[in-house]
Amino acid sequence: MIDLEKFPHPVYKETVLAPLFEGVKANHAADMDAINRAHLVMLNETGILNNxxxxxxxAALTAIEAETDRDALTYTGEHEDWFFLVESELRKRLGDLGGALHTARSRNDMDHTLFKMALRWRAEGMLSQLLALAGALIDTAQRESATPIVAYTHGQPAQPSTFGHYLSAIAEVVLRDAERLNAAIPALDLCPMGAAAITTTGFPISRERxxxxxxxxxxxxxxxxxxASVDYITGLYSAMKLPFVHLGRVVQDMAFWSAFEVGQLAVPGSLVQISSIMPQKRNPVPIEHMRHLAAVTAGRCDVMVDTMRNTPFTDMNDSEGEVQQAGYAAFESGGRMLELLTAFLPACTINADRVRKNMDAACVTITELADTLVRDEGLTFRQAHEVAATTARAVIAAGTPLGGGYDAFCTGFAKETGRDTKLSLDDFTTTVAPETFIARRDRSGGPAPQALAEAISGYSGTLDQLHTAQSLRITRREAAQSDLTVAFSALQES
Structure with a gap:
């Protein structure tokens, strides 16, 4: 029979306390050690504890760390949680003195400090992966800056561009996503220690130290x-969700571009799986894995934000142990997606023959013909649009490339304007060539070589700034680790 007055109830033990214990063991034990050491150093330096x-x-903390096989520990219910396990070990060794370490602190401020420490390095890791993706996109955009593609709108062929121009658009979004994640990290860099249960303490502690x-x-x-504040959670996971929403759209393009009917994207054999029954099939299934990993990660981020909804503005388990562990899974799935996409995009190439055929079949350069008629023939754009549309309909009906539609163009021009065009056959052929279309889109942000080169240079500068900001944070934390080691070692020598 269960003793209902004895803690913990066996069901509570198995469903809550044991999983929490395992979570701390896997994710927070080393950070708990660091908090114990830092707090002890501060208690000594402020005179709250003598030398x-x-x-x-x-010495006891060092012995506990050295003598405890953490991987072998299982939750027994003897101690409520990891904190009380460590305190019990201290008191076994030191008697009542073992309880002195907890002076001027609470599990409340310790917990949120632990969570922030765990999220800090995870967030920096994801930021590093985003920056690596941005770097790969920039490098590949440079390599493919002159590679023509068909740009699609509403799922239909629209205009010529270059693969480099397309990748640069993605790079811009990834860099903005990285900036948003970078802006969420400072909230993780503010320490809760010293808040104690919720109102600080009457002891002369140094929170700064x-x-x-x-x-x-x-x-x-x-x-x-x-x-009580959980905005470090909601802010982080909100910023973290966005790259996976945005990159999921890119992955959809990759699925569309690599389809047999489109054939614009060539996926190398190392990223293609075969069918178990259909020998002709080339299945670029990494695209599907990236799509579902992006969706799962965005969903996990939503879970974290939604779990905070309508919770009380106070200490609560809704923002602690198990919820935090659920959030860590978003870093795992998201990290795999980013790593795969960073390898996938630079490995792919554009199928030039299929691009040319699709361009010819869909008259994707026809907008430049209309623009040229405005510039060189003095037509209004609406007149020019009508001439271009008539030309496009004629060549599509005849199944010929736009470059072979000069006669249809001349007929349409005369019908619309009542006069003959001044454009020669050579002028017409040059005007409707994809290379001409791209070269003339030389406004800021366009696909023309100089415009694209200037944009890529700007992206590289933004990437460098983000790397620098991250490096400064990491350097500060590494220096702190060294300072803590020195200060804690000095205690044992006093």
């Missing part, structure tokens, strides 16, 4: 907010 007591606690030793930029100021 002798601090040295004993430091603990924040420094743990690699935070500063303490999070309001102690109530340290425990």
């Amino acid at each position: 002798g007591d601090a040295a004993q606690i430091a 603990v924040a420094d030793l743990l690699g935070f930029e500063a303490p999070l100021l309001n102690s109530y907010g340290c425990i």
Whole structure:
């Protein structure tokens, strides 16, 4: 029979406490060690603990870390959670002194500090992956800056562009996504330690010192907010969702472009699987994996934001252990998607023959013919549009390329304007060539060589700035790790 007065109830133990224990073991144990060490250093430096007591606690923490086989630990229910397990070990070694480490702190401020420490390196890892993708896109855009493609609107062939121009558009979005993620990280860099349960403490602690030793930029100021505010969660996962929404659209293009009927994108054999029954099939299934990984990641980010909805503005489990662990899965699936896309896009090439055939069949350069009639023949754009449309209908009906439609053009021009065109056959042929179309789109942001080169140079500058900002944060945290090691070692020598 279950003793209903004895904690923990076996069902609560198995459904909540044991999974939480495993989550801390897998994700937070090392950060818990760092918090213990930093807090102890601060208690000693502020005089709250004397040198002798601090040295004993430091030695005991070192022994516990060295003697505990964490991987072998299983949750027994003897201690409520990982925190009480460590405190119990301290008290076994030091008696009542083992409880002194918890002076001026709470599991509340410790928990949110742990979560921020875990999210910091995960967020930096995802930012690094986004920056790597941006770099690959920029490099590939440079390589493919002169490679013609058919640009589609509403699923139909629209105009010529270049693969480099298309990839540059993606690079812009990825860089903006990286900037949004980069802007979400500073909220993770404000330390909750010192808030204690929710109102700070009557002891003369130094919140700044603990924040420094743990690699935070500063303490999070309001102690109530340290425990109740979850905007570091909602802000991070909101920013993190967007790349996967945006890149899912790119993946859809890759599926469309690589379809047999379109054939614009050539996927190399290393990224193609065969059919088990149909020998002719080439299945670029990494595209499908990227699509579902992007969707799953965006969904996991939504779960994190939605879980915070309508929760009380106070300490709550809705923002803690199990929820945080659920969020970590978004980094796993998202990281795989970004890694695959970073390898996939540079490996692909454009099928020039199919592009040319599709251009010819769909008259995608016809807009330049209309523009030329406005510039060189003095027509209004609506007149020019009508002449171009008549020409396009004629060549499509005849099944001939637009370049062979000079006679149809002359007929349509005379019918619309009542006069003969001044464009010669050579002028017409040059005007409707894809190379001409691209070269004349030389406004800022267009696909013409100089415009595209200037844009790519700007993207490279933005990428460098993001790398620099990240490097400064990581350098600060690495320096803090070193400072904490030195300060903690000094305690044991005192």
